[in-house]
Amino acid sequence: MDPYKVIIILILAMTLFIWGRWRYDIVALIALFAATAVGAVPLSQIYAGLPNPAVITVACVMVISQTITRSGILNNFISKVDFLTETPMLHIASLSIIAMLLSCFMNNVGALALIMPVAIKTAIKHKRSPSLLLMPIAFASGLGGLTTVIGTPPNLLISSYRQEITGHAFSMFDFTPVGAIVAVAGVLFVIFIGFRLIPNKRKVPKSVSDMFNVEDYIFEVKVADTSVIVDKSLAKIKKELKLDYSYLAIIRNKVKHTTLPKDFTIETNDLLIIQASTDIIKDFISKTKTQLATDKPITDDELKTSDINLMEAVVPQGSRIEGRSTQSLRIRSRFGINLVAISREGKPFKTRLHHVNLKAGDVVLLQGPRDSLSENIANMGFLPLVERDIQVKTSWKMYLPLITFLIAIILTATQLLPVQVAFGGAVLIMVVFNWIPVKLLYEGIDWPIIILLAAMIPIGSALQTTGGTTMIATWLAASAHHMSPTWILLIMMVITMTISDFMNNAATAIVMAPIAVSIANTLHVNIDPFLMGVAVASSCSFLTPVGHQNNTLVMGPGGYKFTDYIRMGLPLELIVLAVSLPTILWIWPLK
Secondary structure (H helix, E strand, C coil), X not given: CCHHHHHHHHHHHHHHHHHCCCCHHHHHHHHHHHHHHCCCCCHHHCCCCCCCHHHHHHHHHHHHHHHHHHHCHHHHHHCCHHHHCCCHHHHHHHHHHHHXXXXXXXXXXXXXXXXXXXXXXXXXXCCCCCHHHHHHHHHHHHHHHHHCCCCCHHHHHHHXXXXXXXXXXXXXXXXXXXXXXXXXXXXXXXXXXXXXXXCCCCCCCCCCHHHHCHHHCEEEEECCCCCCCCCCEHHHXXXXXXXXXXXXXXXXXXXXXXXXXXXCECCCCCEEEEECCHHHHHXXXXXXXXXXCXXXXXXXXXXXXXXXXXXXXXXXXXXXXXXXXXXXXXXXXXXXXXXXXXXXXXXXXXXXXXXXXXXXXXXXXXXXXXXXXXXXXXXXXXXXXXXXCCCCCCCHHHHHHHHHHHHHHHHHHCCCCCXXXXXXXXHHHHHHCCCCCHHHHHHCCCHHHHHHHHHHHHHHHHHHHCCHHHHHHHHHHHHCXXXXXXXXXXXXXXXXXXXXXXXXHHHHHHHHHHHHHHHHHHHCCCCHHHHHHHHHHHHCCCCCCXXXXXXXXXXXXXXXXXXHHHHHHHHHHXXXXXXXXXXXXXXXXXX
């Protein structure tokens, strides 16, 4: 089989990954079927990636992370760090260290999702911009994943690939010596130097709604007895005016109504809380003969009641809502939730919110029933950015998922069970004892990542079986024949890290692992330092907001620009290279 066909397919797939217009799981599936069509992947192997131990383990870690999060034990711990946030450096240090430690054993995105609400809440309390905190904790979370085999998908993939070619996988803590040293060095940089490189000119919010400048497009309108909309239904008014606005609430006799059917009739002295642009609200007032109730900005309290709450949420990368308009989600008719605001890269949209196509990293402000808002936001596919209102009572039962998880880690570390068996068993126990409902079991899995892995693994195998990896390795070795294996390892890590900055890190590991092994074999050196180099480099993508899901998640809430990631990410990547290369060669010698 001609290896050039596989290489061309991979180059095209990488181009589409970097382009970013199509979801990465769709791109991976297109690449898989293209490789099958040209005969590089046999029909019998097209779905061989699904039962791969790495894919199974990644899914299990996602479910376990969600189960432990639902137990409330981590929330109880993280919510008590307020005393460690008095100074900016202490604030960054405490949250970054927690993010790093959590990510050692749980899904990076899950760890960040736990800490982001605390970071935003404490930032507002201490009158600091969330931008000061969010990028540091996102990077710290990524660094923490380096330390164990389950910390990040690239580690699992590298371990699984080593099992495939040598018969022995990396164990649970084989990554720890290198990963821990790199993680500590990286987090120390973030705490003492890195955060100073982030532009700290962002507005310091006084409240949740203040982060969206809602006073620019939410208005209170008073209905006088001379108004032409008295005794008319909301639907009829909307039809007559033909203006782009939304009702968030209507206050009548000091009672706030947020559930507004189309036949709701306007009465004299009603106070309308309307979402619209300045120009549209002027037209509304002119045509309806109403008047602005106040010149004061809208506050959080005016958008809340004892039963109604506001909540901020972010669009995760690969979520089912990514790329969809808020109108198509029908969030008001399906969930009784009002869309109050949308912010992208720190800049709020002020008009036609229901026609905005959501992008990963967008932040939305939603208004809905207090008792179900958090759950409904998660069901829609958003990631809440505020802490849950409910208080979890401490009980010995809340420790059971964590204990089960620790037992699975011990069974894996002592090599009594393979990692996919130990963690699969842990998930089964959690389901049997109803620590996580079956519905949430499947919702807790990030399916786009699973599909990406399952689709890319056969392509990675095809690159190897067609001789593509040997050809690339021979070319690289010949091009750098005057260099030592150490320099070639460094070059390979730089290439891997650069690719990972623009492409999903798991896909990068799948492509680069067989190439790394072929390079090592061509140089007649130990394959392990090259595999470790791929694991570290593919997981440390800090240069762009698209390199890692965590980078994308904090972009909107932090109001970051693309260049902000370069300011802090470039020196951090250089530190990772400077620390990891000698550490890898020390722990895993070339000979």
